[in-house]
Amino acid sequence: QSALTQPPSVSGSPGQSVTISCTGTSSDVGSYNRVSWYQQPPGTAPKLMIYEVSNRPSGVPDRFSGSKSGNTASLTISGLQAGDEADYYCSSYTSSSTWVFGGGTKLTVL
Amino acid sequence: QVQLQESGPGLVKPSETLSLTCSVSGGSISGYYWSWIRQAPGEGLEWIGYIYYSGSTNYNPSLKSRVTISVDTSKNQFSLKLSSVTAADTAVYYCARERRVEPGKYYFDYWGQGTPVTVSS
Numbered sequence: 001q002s003a004l005t006q007p008p009s010v011s012g013s014p015g016q017s018v019t020i021s022c023t024g025t026s027s028d029v030g031s032y033n034r035v036s037w038y039q040q041p042p043g044t045a046p047k048l049m050i051y052e053v054s055n056r057p058s059g060v061p062d063r064f065s066g067s068k069s070g071n072t073a074s075l076t077i078s079g080l081q082a083g084d085e086a087d088y089y090c091s092s093y094t095s096s097s098t099w100v101f102g103g104g105t106k107l108t109v110l
Numbered sequence: 111q112v113q114l115q116e117s118g119p120g121l122v123k124p125s126e127t128l129s130l131t132c133s134v135s136g137g138s139i140s141g142y143y144w145s146w147i148r149q150a151p152g153e154g155l156e157w158i159g160y161i162y163y164s165g166s167t168n169y170n171p172s173l174k175s176r177v178t179i180s181v182d183t184s185k186n187q188f189s190l191k192l193s194s195v196t197a198a199d200t201a202v203y204y205c206a207r208e209r210r211v212e213p214g215k216y217y218f219d220y221w222g223q224g225t226p227v228t229v230s231s
Contacts, residue, residue: 091217
């Protein structure tokens with residue numbers, strides 16, 4: 001199984017919005033809504049930010065939103081803050097009953 | 111609050127077997143799927159495999175021939191064994207709990223802090 005495709009890096013100024021894409025196939029992202037997103041600041045474990053494409057766990061700000069179209073899922077962060085700077089990973093459960101992650105995207109807040 | 115803690119040797123020799131244990135506290139291991147995930151230095155996350163509390167497993171096809179995951183419900187622990195390791199297996203290893211609620215709520219809700227493992231002679 002191949003990793004989901006994410007851009008290596010994105011950046012934005014405080015207050016702006018950024019969108020991170022996550023492209024898979026009809027066997028993973030495209031087949032189910034079992035897509036989730038994780039935030040990983042340096043030296044820490046990943047933290048769940050979005051599940052089931054667009055749902056936020058309790059405690060995650062509504063500045064974080066998710067969507068999906070076909071084989072591509074997206075994470076949008078609006079009202080960027082310095083504390084949002086981290087690596088972001090998408091993940092999908094697959095038709096083979098396995099998991100696959102994206103390669104990760106480094107978000108820089110300028 | 112569920113907590114996961116990885117434990118095991120931080121240094122493993124090439125060709126030997128890497129063995130790690132994840133201890134679960136604050137909740138039962140029963141009723142859930144549990145995964146091992148790793149992250150090589152400067153790289154992304156790689157799913158290794160999962161085990162259901164009953165013992166059924168599934169592994170990443172790229173690692174399947176070398177991976178064994180087991181569970182001990184009496185100790186509320188699950189374990190990873192990765193055989194014939196090379197330098198490419200050097201990584202931070204995380205254990206995580208899977209949350210699965212049909213049809214679409216599939217995600218990792220609790221993670222351990224991660225344990226670094228270096229493969230070197």
